[in-house]
Amino acid sequence: WRMGVLLPYVASLVALTIIFGNLFGPQYGLVNDVLGVLGISPIDWQASTFGSHVAIASMVNWRWTGYNALIVLAAMQAIPREVHEAALVDGASALRRFFSITLPMLKPTLIFVIVTSTIGGLQIFTEPKLFEPSGGSGGGAEHQYQTVVLYLYQSAFQGLDLGYASAIAWVLFLIVIAVAGLNFWLTRR
Template structure:
């Protein structure tokens, strides 16, 4: 009898044990070990790490490549989050007016069916410097072709277009679900007050969508901060991670290069720690804002 009671009280912990085992292995342990590694000058090949304290962080501050990677990443975050949010709201509003929206929904979600690597390859072809379709189109209408790989801002635009193409439909569906949950009464009240459709949308619907919009903005920001595959494959010059002059190298790409090509594990771990703190802060802000809005 006592046996069965203690078995019962243990069961819930057994149910959640697999999750926490994996969580400890892929989240907690790497977090702590990254913090430890970052204090050493540690080469992947020789196992004689030298303790440098915060030396790696100090070196990051004066590392031009890192600075450029940070600017590139922030530029990509802006170029992906803002258009996605605006277009997703518009798309969701359009879909909301359709009676049979489900076929359209699958249509706008299809880009998610193409793997990131495939997207990057297709877009690298479309934005090809000489024979790309985009440049063909530009020349056809009498504009100058753009060197999408060499020009820093043009490369950011091209890479952002991959992200936006793949994720906008997905985000629109998230907004759409929230839109359908908006209660009718405030709308009807505004209608009685003589508000037009546009005014009703901006002053009644949008504020009610705020928690969802914060979710979309933050997930796409956090995704943007970790962007890797698209710039990695945009220009396949051997040995160059993100352009010959690092013009579209992102922080995660630099982290990969530092760890697995330059083999500076400690330095790469310091990059990971910095990025982790930034993302953690963002998530915290998101949590506070969403909670404040939900009240």
């Protein structure tokens, strides 16, 4: 079961993006077929802003949920049983043990997972780059799912404006540091 949860993380990101691109295909995608069975009209996932965000978010979540769950599971298994047994003897309910023992002991792991997920979310590149079916520049026809890293790539390697791309990279670095610091501060309270 643990290997099955981790499998999306191990699989090739390009292969997963192609599979999800076909699942969310505007004409022959499985998701639109299911929506059609439910009586909902098909959605053009690449052209719609909300639809493209849902499709790309599902790709990212598919890939990273198992990895983060495995880290949290390992931290949960590291909690000593004696602490839970002592609380049970003292009459603590399962809900009380969760909020008073499990959650506080998972706090460092949760901080790690939140900070690394936030940094990873700010650095998304491959999913929107390969989601465009025509293999265009990425980000959609109206840049509806263009990320900062994809914009950096386009500025540097398609627009050949390396100075501007370097400035984008530094701003992204500062944003990542600020957001990571904010996440760390919020979760430490």
